[in-house]
Amino acid sequence: MQLKNDLLLRAAKGEKTERVPVWMMRQAGRILPEYRAVRASVSGFIELAQTPELAAEVTIQPVDLLGVDAAIIFSDILVVPEAMGLPYEMVEKKGPLFPEVIKSANDVEKMRVPNPEEELGYVLDAIKITKKELAGRVPLIGFAGAPFTIFCYMVEGQGSKTFSKARKMMYQNPALAHALLEKITDTTIAYLKAQIAAGADLIQVFDSWAGILPPSQYNEFSLKYISKICDAIQEVPKTVFAKGAFFARAEMAKLDCQTIGLDWNMDIKESRSLIGDNKTLQGNLDPCLLYASDAEIERGTKEMLDAFGFHRHIANLGHGVYPDTDPEKVKVFINTVKEYSAKQ
Numbered sequence: 001m002q003l004k005n006d007l008l009l010r011a012a013k014g015e016k017t018e019r020v021p022v023w024m025m026r027q028a029g030r031i032l033p034e035y036r037a038v039r040a041s042v043s044g045f046i047e048l049a050q051t052p053e054l055a056a057e058v059t060i061q062p063v064d065l066l067g068v069d070a071a072i073i074f075s076d077i078l079v080v081p082e083a084m085g086l087p088y089e090m091v092e093k094k095g096p097l098f099p100e101v102i103k104s105a106n107d108v109e110k111m112r113v114p115n116p117e118e119e120l121g122y123v124l125d126a127i128k129i130t131k132k133e134l135a136g137r138v139p140l141i142g143f144a145g146a147p148f149t150i151f152c153y154m155v156e157g158q159g160s161k162t163f164s165k166a167r168k169m170m171y172q173n174p175a176l177a178h179a180l181l182e183k184i185t186d187t188t189i190a191y192l193k194a195q196i197a198a199g200a201d202l203i204q205v206f207d208s209w210a211g212i213l214p215p216s217q218y219n220e221f222s223l224k225y226i227s228k229i230c231d232a233i234q235e236v237p238k239t240v241f242a243k244g245a246f247f248a249r250a251e252m253a254k255l256d257c258q259t260i261g262l263d264w265n266m267d268i269k270e271s272r273s274l275i276g277d278n279k280t281l282q283g284n285l286d287p288c289l290l291y292a293s294d295a296e297i298e299r300g301t302k303e304m305l306d307a308f309g310f311h312r313h314i315a316n317l318g319h320g321v322y323p324d325t326d327p328e329k330v331k332v333f334i335n336t337v338k339e340y341s342a343k344q
């Protein structure tokens, strides 16, 4: 089906657009009362994510209610370890928890590289339903975690400020860490290809914990695997978002991807000069600016747009929208991007 609004895809490919496209990381499932109502009708996040009709419904809510230029499929990066054989729970107010973690070569051995059609069919079904219901209104973004970020959860078992258990394995048994990273990478490639076959128009890789590694380890344990994924996926444009990886921006310019996501700590002009002119940049408004007055949000959004220069830019926040953000403030951000960038 022909897309009616393909601003995101054209901006990713470096084409000139009438205005800057805008969407928000974590736009589905965090801030909308309409989401909470759907969420309350099931036992929790996991059931919602595994019910394709409902996952499609909450995926489309931000398109209808906020006016974003893309939908992102409602799921989680942690469906990948689960499909490999490591189930997770979502603990209310605490986040993800893996009752079992990877400790030994035997544990890595037990992890499978699943067929996504079998183990992740519910995500693929949600994508198919979403595509149908969107009827070409906006592109649909598929996603996965970067292998390093998934590795962090599989070894640590839960969120952490330092992920020091996961990092301990990288120092004490790097071969084991690499064996696990290889399996995650193979799973992720097959999974992203299946998402594309189901209808995803663009894919994003989230390396949420990139910022905890020193540059040399980041190259060896993370970028190497992201690069493998980028090389393997040629069907649709790819975005790589590595939170906190300011030190890796020049290296990331070498990835075979169209778009690099910036967090709000990264200076826009400096990022452009490190990454060069051949990539689109995505980001990077401070998510906390959405707590400010409407006038401040407008001012900060315009300043960001000016710094990116209205070309090869996909407007977004510098990380996911925070759960207690007022949807009305989000609309100020989105409408400012649309109106101000259309005048340039």
Ligand SMILES: Cc1c2[nH]c(c1CCC(=O)O)Cc1[nH]c(c(CCC(=O)O)c1C)Cc1[nH]c(c(CCC(=O)O)c1C)Cc1[nH]c(c(C)c1CCC(=O)O)C2
Pocket: 024, 025, 026, 027, 028, 029, 030, 039, 044, 045, 072, 073, 074, 075, 076, 077, 078, 090, 092, 094, 095, 096, 143, 159, 206, 208, 243, 320
């Ligand atoms: C690190 C990470 C995770 N998940 C994700 C990342 C990478 C992006 C980032 O850095 O924020 C990605 C993700 N998780 C979710 C999406 C859905 C689509 C979207 O809104 O963008 C996406 C893209 C749904 C979710 N993932 C989760 C929820 C909340 C679960 C609930 O309703 O109880 C949702 C809607 C739970 C989750 N899942 C994860 C954590 C740490 C948590 C708990 C805290 C939180 O809410 O973010 C792991």
